[in-house]
Amino acid sequence: xxxxxxxxxxxxxxxxxxxxxxxxxxxxxxxxxxxxxxxxxxxxxxxxxxxxxxxxxxxxxxxxxxxxxxxxxxxxxxxxxxxxxxxxxxxxxxxxxxxxxxxxxxxxxxxxxxxxxxxxxxxxxxxxxxxxxxxxxxxxxxxxxxxxxxxxxxxxxxxxxxxxxxxxxxxxxxxxxxxxxxxxxxxxxxxxxxxxxxxxxxxxxxxxxxxxxxxxxxxxxxxxxxxxxxxxxxxxxxxxxxxxxxxxxxxxxxxxxxxxxxxxxxxxxxxxxxxxxxxxxxxxxxxxxxxxxxxxxxxxxxxxxxxxxxxxxxxxxxxxxxxxxxxxxxxxxxxxxxxxxxxxxxxxxxxxxxxxxxxxxxxxxxxxxxxxxxxxxxxxxxxxxxxxxxxxxxxxxxxxxxxxxxxxxxxxxxxxxxxxxxxxxxxxxxxxxxxxxxxxxxxxxxxxxxxxxxxxxxxxxxxxxxxxxxxxxxxxxxxxxxxxxxxxxxxxxxxxxxxxxxxxxxxxxxxxxxxxxxxxxxxxxxxxxxxxxxxxxxxxxxxxxxxxxxx
Numbered sequence: 001x002x003x004x005x006x007x008x009x010x011x012x013x014x015x016x017x018x019x020x021x022x023x024x025x026x027x028x029x030x031x032x033x034x035x036x037x038x039x040x041x042x043x044x045x046x047x048x049x050x051x052x053x054x055x056x057x058x059x060x061x062x063x064x065x066x067x068x069x070x071x072x073x074x075x076x077x078x079x080x081x082x083x084x085x086x087x088x089x090x091x092x093x094x095x096x097x098x099x100x101x102x103x104x105x106x107x108x109x110x111x112x113x114x115x116x117x118x119x120x121x122x123x124x125x126x127x128x129x130x131x132x133x134x135x136x137x138x139x140x141x142x143x144x145x146x147x148x149x150x151x152x153x154x155x156x157x158x159x160x161x162x163x164x165x166x167x168x169x170x171x172x173x174x175x176x177x178x179x180x181x182x183x184x185x186x187x188x189x190x191x192x193x194x195x196x197x198x199x200x201x202x203x204x205x206x207x208x209x210x211x212x213x214x215x216x217x218x219x220x221x222x223x224x225x226x227x228x229x230x231x232x233x234x235x236x237x238x239x240x241x242x243x244x245x246x247x248x249x250x251x252x253x254x255x256x257x258x259x260x261x262x263x264x265x266x267x268x269x270x271x272x273x274x275x276x277x278x279x280x281x282x283x284x285x286x287x288x289x290x291x292x293x294x295x296x297x298x299x300x301x302x303x304x305x306x307x308x309x310x311x312x313x314x315x316x317x318x319x320x321x322x323x324x325x326x327x328x329x330x331x332x333x334x335x336x337x338x339x340x341x342x343x344x345x346x347x348x349x350x351x352x353x354x355x356x357x358x359x360x361x362x363x364x365x366x367x368x369x370x371x372x373x374x375x376x377x378x379x380x381x382x383x384x385x386x387x388x389x390x391x392x393x394x395x396x397x398x399x400x401x402x403x404x405x406x407x408x409x410x411x412x413x414x415x416x417x418x419x420x421x422x423x424x425x426x427x428x429x430x431x432x433x434x435x436x437x438x439x440x441x442x443x444x445x446x447x448x449x450x451x452x453x454x455x456x457x458x459x460x461x462x463x464x465x466x467x468x469x470x471x472x473x474x475x476x477x478x479x480x481x482x483x484x485x486x487x488x489x490x491x492x493x494x495x496x497x498x499x500x501x502x503x504x505x506x507x508x509x510x511x512x513x514x515x516x517x518x519x520x521x522x523x524x525x526x527x528x529x530x531x532x533x534x535x536x537x538x539x540x541x542x543x544x545x546x547x548x549x550x551x
Contacts (some may be wrong), residue, residue: 003114003139003146006069010110011150012321013073014082018095019310022077024530026087030079034071034113041067042120049124064121068114075109082106083530090533092507098171099157107150114143134234137201145199149188152195156184168435172500173428174421193226193244193251201232202253210259210267217268221346223275231255238360242274245283261359265352269343273353276342281403282335288406289331293324295413299420331402332371337381338399341392344382354379427453434460435500437470459493460500472501479506483542488516491542505533516543 016022045060075081082093091102118139122132160180161167169176188195205211205228218225226244231237231253238258244250252274254267262270277283297320305313343353357375368374373381385392426448433442434457442461446454467474479494492513498506512527521543528540 003143006066006114006143007110007146007150008321009069010072010107012318013069013076014106015095016314017076017080017082018093019314021310021314023080024083025080026083027079028081028084030075031081031109034075034109035116037071038064038067038113038117038120039123042124045124061121061124064117064124067120068110068117071113072110075113076106081109090504094507097507098161098167099154100161101154101158103154104151107147111143111147115140118143131234134236138233138236141200145196148195148199152188152191153184156187164436168432172431172435174424175418175428178417178421189245196243197227197229197251197253200253202229202251203232204228205230205254210264213264213268214271217271217347218275221272221275221279221342223278225250225252227251229253230259233257235260240270240274242278250278258360262356265349266356266359269347269349269353270356272343272346273339275346276339277335280335280338280342280399282339285335285403285406286328286331288403288410289327290324292406292409292413293320293327295410295417299413299416302420302424329370333368333373334399334402336372337378337395340378340382341385341395344385350382350386353382426450427457430457430461431500434464434497437472437501439464439467439470459489460497463490463493464497472498472503475501476503479503480538483538486542488513488542492517505535509535509539512539512543 041060041064045057045064048057048060085091085102085105086093089102089105091100093102093106118136121139122135125132125135127135160170170180171177205214211228214228225242226246227250229251231239233255235257237255238261239253239255240258241253242250243253252271254271258270259267297317300316301313305316340353344350347353357378368377372378385395426445427450430442430445430449430453433439433445439461442457443465446458446461449457463478464475467478475494475498479491479498482491482494492510495506495510495513499510508527508531512524512531515521515527516524524543525540528536528543531539
């Protein structure tokens with residue numbers, strides 16, 4: 001997984017922090033600790049290695065590899081990094097807020113921590129300055145490739161947010177948000193080949209005898225590549241890959257170390273293996289199963305877990321991530337076998353494929369990984385496939401059924417997602433009208449809402465219709481008056497309306513007023529005490545007076 005796992009772990013930590021999990025006291029000085037942590041671990045690993053403590057050194061090196069995302073998790077959960085950013089900038093950074101530049105600022109320490117870990121890792125591995133430079137550059141490019149899609153998503157969201165009409169549609173209408181997400185993922189998928197070849201160090205495959213042999217393999221397999229590229233890793237990785245969804249837009253990459261390891265026959269077998277992934281539609285199957293998990297998981301959260309404790313939601317979310325992790329590895333290992341079988345059927349050269357596995361696998365012939373069976377297992381599978389046609393046919397049928405099941409599960413998840421979002425559509429339209437200041441239109445939608453939606457949105461509509469005009473200034477002034485009058489219910493409705501109208505600094509106020517309305521006066525006051533900005537003293541005064549009067 002490498003940087004991809006680190007990125008996912010960082011996003012999970014950020015999501016939990018946005019949901020309110022973690023420390024409440026901001027401690028920005030922890031940023032320095034996170035930067036130094038990899039170097040402290042790296043120094044300990046070097047000392048253990050010099051002392052001949054091999055097991056301890058390996059454990060410390062694994063800890064060093066994880067120190068970037070672990071340091072970031074400690075920063076956002078244990079030192080309230082988001083609280084520091086909110087205090088400095090006034091940005092919301094809430095889980096349900098529209099993405100803005102604050103998210104890039106929130107994620108910046110993760111990139112710094114990962115770069116610090118890369119620097120420390122290069123020092124641990126030693127070697128000449130040139131070797132360390134290659135190591136740093138290679139891992140930094142892998143990190144860039146993993147982070148670039150997130151950065152593009154945030155920047156594109158910021159661009160969309162410049163249109164108030166479009167932003168309110170996407171932010172508050174579930175169906176529009178779903179369509180926006182699908183469009184974003186499809187766009188990033190289309191950009192993936194260019195994105196990877198830009199972030200990685202690649203150049204066109206030279207027009208030599210090896211290229212001619214590879215063209216013969218592609219013709220035999222009925223495959224038309226878009227581009228053949230050499231991936232310069234500084235001889236650090238032996239790998240090949242085909243990236244992209246459209247046939248003409250796909251790029252085929254061979255790492256420099258792989259090319260130095262394999263002879264012509266072995267390289268042809270590896271190329272046929274990669275073509276097998278494309279021809280057997282493995283990427284599409286992975287996407288189908290991922291969509292099924294995301295759609296079904298999102299429907300579960302919307303229909304069954306909404307309003308439940310953050311701990312229950314977090315546990316279910318981690319459980320779903322665990323299902324994805326186990327399922328992805330299980331499916332990937334079998335897809336690798338299918339690609340091996342495709343290579344064998346196209347090239348008919350078992351010896352070359354086995355030799356390539358031995359060269360790439362090195363001395364770990366009997367060691368499996370998350371995504372691959374061990375080389376010895378793969379060789380045994382191929383030998384049985386050659387000698388047992390029934391076994392080979394049964395395996396192909398199983399893989400075909402797995403792909404069909406993934407597509408079916410994705411369609412079921414899509415249907416349930418659509419039904420759930422469609423049920424919310426009338427209430428979503430009311431929210432959009434309120435967010436745009438179209439208060440009469442919002443009132444007109446109330447008769448068509450479910451009773452619970454009327455109970456939730458009705459007070460907002462009543463408060464909005466009582467305003468002198470439809471500007472957000474009028475909302476802010478009315479909220480100030482309601483707080484001064486100690487009218488907590490009206491303040492709660494106006495605070496929600498102010499949040500919809502993009503009045504700054506009111507998100508935390510909504511949470512505090514909701515606690516007060518639910519009878520949690522102490523929690524409401526604690527929430528107000530942790531607030532910064534101009535609204536904080538007004539909220540504290542209103543809560544103190546109102547709750548004191550109740551006593």
